[in-house]
Amino acid sequence: MRRLDVIDRALFHRVAAAHRPFGTGSPAGVWLRRLSRAADHGMLWFGTAAVLGAVGGRAGRRAALRGVSSLVLASTAANIAAKQLTRRPRPPLGPVPVPRRLLRQPVTTSFPSGHSASAAAFATAVAIESPAAAALVAPAALAVGASRVYTGAHHPGDVLAGFALGSALAVLTLRWWPRASHLRPAAGPPRRPAPALPGGAGLCVVVNSGSGSGALSADDPEETAAALRALLPRAEVGLCGPDDDLPALLTEAADRAAAAGGALGVCGGDGSVNLAAGLAVERNLPLAVFPGGTLNHFALDLGIHGIEATAAAVTAGHACGVDLGLAADDTERRHFLNTFSLGVYPELVRLREEFEDRLGKWPALALATARVLTTAEPVTVRAGGRERRLWLLFAGNGVYDPPGFAPTHRSGLADGLLDVRVVDGGRPFARTRLAAAFLSGTLARSRVYHAARIRALDLDALGDAERIAVDGESVPAAGALRLAKAPRALTVYRPEAR
Numbered sequence: 001m002r003r004l005d006v007i008d009r010a011l012f013h014r015v016a017a018a019h020r021p022f023g024t025g026s027p028a029g030v031w032l033r034r035l036s037r038a039a040d041h042g043m044l045w046f047g048t049a050a051v052l053g054a055v056g057g058r059a060g061r062r063a064a065l066r067g068v069s070s071l072v073l074a075s076t077a078a079n080i081a082a083k084q085l086t087r088r089p090r091p092p093l094g095p096v097p098v099p100r101r102l103l104r105q106p107v108t109t110s111f112p113s114g115h116s117a118s119a120a121a122f123a124t125a126v127a128i129e130s131p132a133a134a135a136l137v138a139p140a141a142l143a144v145g146a147s148r149v150y151t152g153a154h155h156p157g158d159v160l161a162g163f164a165l166g167s168a169l170a171v172l173t174l175r176w177w178p179r180a181s182h183l184r185p186a187a188g189p190p191r192r193p194a195p196a197l198p199g200g201a202g203l204c205v206v207v208n209s210g211s212g213s214g215a216l217s218a219d220d221p222e223e224t225a226a227a228l229r230a231l232l233p234r235a236e237v238g239l240c241g242p243d244d245d246l247p248a249l250l251t252e253a254a255d256r257a258a259a260a261g262g263a264l265g266v267c268g269g270d271g272s273v274n275l276a277a278g279l280a281v282e283r284n285l286p287l288a289v290f291p292g293g294t295l296n297h298f299a300l301d302l303g304i305h306g307i308e309a310t311a312a313a314v315t316a317g318h319a320c321g322v323d324l325g326l327a328a329d330d331t332e333r334r335h336f337l338n339t340f341s342l343g344v345y346p347e348l349v350r351l352r353e354e355f356e357d358r359l360g361k362w363p364a365l366a367l368a369t370a371r372v373l374t375t376a377e378p379v380t381v382r383a384g385g386r387e388r389r390l391w392l393l394f395a396g397n398g399v400y401d402p403p404g405f406a407p408t409h410r411s412g413l414a415d416g417l418l419d420v421r422v423v424d425g426g427r428p429f430a431r432t433r434l435a436a437a438f439l440s441g442t443l444a445r446s447r448v449y450h451a452a453r454i455r456a457l458d459l460d461a462l463g464d465a466e467r468i469a470v471d472g473e474s475v476p477a478a479g480a481l482r483l484a485k486a487p488r489a490l491t492v493y494r495p496e497a498r
Contacts, residue, residue, distance in 0.1 A: 013095050033150070036147035039144045040115075042118050045118060046068065049122075052126070067170075078117035091152060101152055117163070118166060119145060120165075123137045123138045125170040128179060145162065192320050192488075192491050195261065198234070200231075200315070202262020204235070207225045207290075208221075208266070208268030222239065253265075258283045262285075268293050270472055272293065273293075277492075286319055287491065291310075301338075301413060302492065304494070318494060319491050320414075322488065322489075323415070325340060325397035327470060337397055338471050339394060343465065345394075346475075349474035351372065352364045376391075378391050379425075390423065395420050395421075403451065418453070418483055420454060420483075421451045422449070458481070
């Protein structure tokens, strides 16, 4: 180790003394200094994530989300855990020309480089989801690492260690969040009769322009509507604009579809699909789901990766029955197609929505996540006559994979089960223990984590849990709560299994 330290310091001095091609005052040198500042607090990568989310299509949005998640993990591991363990001093600034130095010198210890860990984590995560985007991001990540040595903030070894740590943590996310290409469609129940609608005759579709970008590369709601009309020329396709009332438009479309003996269609994200599903069940209509949101969890679990797949299923009359999850409190009975939660997640959703108008979706999500991780407190609920403090209660409509804290996809859509996962907030150092178990992949054996597959769950009182989340939408709640299932309550068009 001592020899490595000597080599590391010698390399640092050589870089400090170098004049070409990154000498003091050179364009490349000025660019490196600015790049180092731009990467402070991960701002460069949060901005890149926002661009990927806005223009990169579905792969770009997944890359942005995995990138931000990996960055948060890497920054936490490097700046809070590793630096405290190693406590290596920063390199001496004497050999570094003054114009190269940062205006504000770092005050933390040196090993590993937090900037490099964040850069590598983000770039590796992007590469997992979108190699094309990674070809643009990776050079910037390498340059950020180089800039930390150039400005005298780190030894070369600090940067290499940061790269290794960040890349490893990004790859580790595959343990609980598989690549989209590795996800298999959920196993469908036996086929259910549904009308074949040649050319979309009798189908009434609402395209929600307020959803995240969806299946088409153009990511333009009007172009999506035009593409649907081309695929299903006899269908009625309407566009819900920013100032329109989506529930009202869906209700009108459902009424027209019922009168025609056809089907209700929706193009939007999981929240839009949730609204349409309730109307379809009320009117005994089959539902056609055209992916048009940010993540499209329900559509992907159905095996629908584009609007063409749904159009083909509608034309041929291929459909199945899927379960609905039910969440009933003292004020309302709600349903969910994907997930229910209470605890920190509804608060994260509320904060994201609060910041979204000013910052955009992805920066808002990053800021909300950081706020929740640092300020959130467990909620107190009553179940079985006992008060319990919970960080999170998650219930999936069907069994989710993989096991652990971040379920991503389902192996079945009509199994009659709720996949319940709880993070206990009543034990000492619960947040720290949860984070350690999450990072180490031992969450299933942690005493702060519990999981069960059941048909119903009753909470006697929600206590100070003022909000719940159904299919990613945060809503108020109060009183007692019952979670249950309505087996195969919804008929939905689905591509025929091969």
